[in-house]
Amino acid sequence: MSERLIEPPTLFVNASQVVTCAGPARARRGSEMNDAGVRTGVGVAVAGSRIVAVDAVASLRQHYKDAHEIDCRQGVLTPGLVDSHTHGIFGRPRFDEQEMRAAGLDYMEIARRGGGIHSSVRDLRAQSEESLLDLARVRLRRLSSFGSTTVELKSGYGLTLEDELKTLRVIAQLSRELPLRIVATFLGAHEIPLEHRGSAAARQTYVDSLINEMIPAISARQLARFADVFCETGVYTVDESRAILTAARDAGLLLKLHADELTSSGGAELAASLGATSADHLAAISDGGIAALAHASTVATLLPGTMLFLGKTKHAPARRLIEAGIAVALATDFNPGTSPTPNLPLVLTLGVSQLRLSVAEAVVAATVNGASALALADHVGQIAPGFSADLALFDIGDIRELPYWYGDNRCVATYVRGKPCYTSDLAIT
Ligand SMILES: [Zn+2]
Numbered sequence: 001m002s003e004r005l006i007e008p009p010t011l012f013v014n015a016s017q018v019v020t021c022a023g024p025a026r027a028r029r030g031s032e033m034n035d036a037g038v039r040t041g042v043g044v045a046v047a048g049s050r051i052v053a054v055d056a057v058a059s060l061r062q063h064y065k066d067a068h069e070i071d072c073r074q075g076v077l078t079p080g081l082v083d084s085h086t087h088g089i090f091g092r093p094r095f096d097e098q099e100m101r102a103a104g105l106d107y108m109e110i111a112r113r114g115g116g117i118h119s120s121v122r123d124l125r126a127q128s129e130e131s132l133l134d135l136a137r138v139r140l141r142r143l144s145s146f147g148s149t150t151v152e153l154k155s156g157y158g159l160t161l162e163d164e165l166k167t168l169r170v171i172a173q174l175s176r177e178l179p180l181r182i183v184a185t186f187l188g189a190h191e192i193p194l195e196h197r198g199s200a201a202a203r204q205t206y207v208d209s210l211i212n213e214m215i216p217a218i219s220a221r222q223l224a225r226f227a228d229v230f231c232e233t234g235v236y237t238v239d240e241s242r243a244i245l246t247a248a249r250d251a252g253l254l255l256k257l258h259a260d261e262l263t264s265s266g267g268a269e270l271a272a273s274l275g276a277t278s279a280d281h282l283a284a285i286s287d288g289g290i291a292a293l294a295h296a297s298t299v300a301t302l303l304p305g306t307m308l309f310l311g312k313t314k315h316a317p318a319r320r321l322i323e324a325g326i327a328v329a330l331a332t333d334f335n336p337g338t339s340p341t342p343n344l345p346l347v348l349t350l351g352v353s354q355l356r357l358s359v360a361e362a363v364v365a366a367t368v369n370g371a372s373a374l375a376l377a378d379h380v381g382q383i384a385p386g387f388s389a390d391l392a393l394f395d396i397g398d399i400r401e402l403p404y405w406y407g408d409n410r411c412v413a414t415y416v417r418g419k420p421c422y423t424s425d426l427a428i429t
Contacts, residue, residue, distance in 0.1 A: 012044040015072035022384040027327035027372035036360040046389040049417035080149025080390035082370030087335035091123040124157040142342040144422045147392040147411040150181040156190030168223035179421040186224035211247040219251035228256040231267040260285045272296035278373040282316040294324040299373040303333035304350035318355035329369040349406040389418035
């Protein structure tokens with residue numbers, strides 16, 4: 001092919017800092033997390049969808065003579081943020097439950113009044129594929145406006161084969177039409193559907209349908225990369241979770257697990273023993289769970305926004321996890337019931353203020369380790385030659401400002417695979 005047919009490279013110049021997170025193409029564990037690879041006086045060269053060089057701007061200009069330049073205007077350039085845990089496909093928001101919680105109503109009472117996850121299930125089943133798609137498009141634009149360039153989306157408000165397939169088809173369509181990088185997770189085991197809660201036999205019928213019908217159907221259609229289970233007292237037991245995830249693994253899916261969110265039920269140990277890619281929540285992880293994750297490659301994905309929104313003061317023991325040598329990721333848990341925020345930088349604020357992470361640890365948790373929680377760490381999450389040109393530009397002069405201006409949106413622009421994904425109408429000040 002002639003050189004002339006290849007697009008000229010793009011140089012990102014005049015960034016006050018380039019936060020590279022560069023290093024091995026795998027999760028950062030323990031003390032490795034404390035290095036976000038902050039560089040000054042460098043630019044980034046992108047050719048096609050890939051980063052090709054990170055170097056002094058003068059030498060980039062000399063090497064890439066016909067390059068197009070993007071002026072970062074003294075902002076901070078980071079790897080595009082990776083939101084590795086969301087439930088972003090839903091219909092009606094559940095803002096009515098917030099005041100009920102504030103008034104002291106517990107989960108069971110809210111459910112009795114028609115709220116909770118089952119109300120989202122009823123609602124999603126009634127929504128058309130088109131209306132779910134319209135709602136999700138806008139919500140994903142909001143997620144990307146805060147700097148996220150990769151978003152995981154779970155099913156799990158359908159809980160029938162037909163409604164789970166409907167949700168996963170919406171995710172596939174979003175993945176085709178949006179510039180965002182999207183990863184699909186099948187979470188048919190999000191709850192036991194109401195129609196299967198009458199007896200142990202009815203419950204087993206649903207678990208059997210997950211294993212024998214839904215997982216094979218979804219795997220055959222290649223509608224999900226991951227399978228996930230909500231392993232928690234009152235939801236799926238450890239034995240049920242093991243059976244479902246083993247079937248998913250046998251069908252070629254990678255594994256995630258909602259583990260030890262409210263009670264220590266052995267979820268982290270199960271995730272480690274199955275070689276799950278991530279174990280998520282972990283606010284109630286036991287000492288045995290920490291020891292199990294320390295000996296596994298499973299990423300611990302922490303979701304402090306959920307605890308904040310539910311008014312809980314208990315958080316995952318992030319410092320102990322990191323000191324045990326575990327890779328920690330941060331994500332929004334974006335969902336209509338317990339964490340309706342699209343703002344991943346706000347979760348970084350919570351990472352620093354509530355989980356006691358350093359800024360470098362929080363940034364690594366939302367980039368390279370988020371990518372690792374989605375099995376993408378070989379080409380996503382770093383500003384380094386060979387990696388996908390997934391970038392976020394923020395209107396700040398120092399990366400420590402990202403969690404500092406909490407709740408604010410400093411994202412100016414994002415790029416995915418070298419192409420513009422989101423642009424703010426606010427200029428860099
Ligand atoms: Zn979740």
